[in-house]
Amino acid sequence: MLKFFVLTIFPEFFESPLHVSILKRAIEKGLIGVELINIRDFARDKHRKVDDYPYGGGAGMVMKPEPIFEAVDYVNSVTKSSKKRIILLSPQGKIFNNEIAKELSKEDELIIICGHYEGVDERVKTLITDEISLGDFVLTGGEIPALAIIDAVSRFIPGVLGSDESAINESFTDGLLEYPQYTRPEEYRGLRVPEVLLSGNHREIALFRRRESLRLTYEKRPDLLKKAKLTEEDKKLLKELNINLE
Ligand SMILES: C[S@@+](CC[C@H](N)C(=O)[O-])C[C@H]1O[C@@H](n2cnc3c(N)ncnc32)[C@H](O)[C@@H]1O
Secondary structure, eight states: EEEEEEEEEEGGGEEEEEEEHHHHHHTTTTTTEEEEGGGGGOSSSSSSSOOOTTTOSSSSSEEOHHHHHHHHHHHHHHSSSHHHHHEEEEEEEEEEOOOOHHTTTOEEEEEEEEEBOOBBBBGGGOOOOOEESSSSSSSSBHHHHHHHHHHHHHTTSTTTTTTGOTTTSSSSSSSSEEEEEEHHHHHHHHOOOOOGGGSSSSSHHHHHHHHHHHHHHHHOHHHHHHHHOOOHHHHHHHHHTTTOOO
């Protein structure tokens, strides 16, 4: 089981996302666990203050270091290992991707720290092992990135996805985007499902899907195609598509 300890000042933010669909099932099956730690519970003063004005002036509030340090101490005191990875969510971090998700899915315990306001006091960075960003944009808090990470990481834990939801053919698993998918009806508003998918010819279907996967990756994310490990057959398909990667 992978246990996520999420440090947040808004634990209620997580209520519904963790109680529906695949994450709900994963928690019920004991494949993942999510413990929400309210940073405010570790605030010592009588107003339970978790933020304060920035030294040097400027707009906004900064999250105080003491409640975050003490919340991490608390998690370390109730868990097996004191060597767990501690992730700070920040727009300044390394941009999250499927590779990082897969790597994190191998851990037993993870601490995720959600910032808010202008972010956390810089000294919190002495506590952490990873600083992760969801992308080059600024959110109001780390709760949405935390949920995105929990979701993406959980998909790599055996048993979390049913066999019909397998992660094997998804976008990024082999460095390419996934091929297009169709379901019933065969024709809708004059738009037909490609004939090959109705043919029952597995070899032709596999070739069609690989060709489309290469084509879509070239059109939408040429950066991925340049890095992907391509087989001789892929190179042949690219030639058929008139795609030259040189
Ligand atoms: C308004 S942001 C703080 C931004 C910070 N002042 C800066 O400019 O780097 C508040 C919190 O939201 C979270 N956050 C915002 N954007 C994020 C992103 N792209 N990825 C991960 N976390 C993000 C972080 O936890 C951050 O501490």
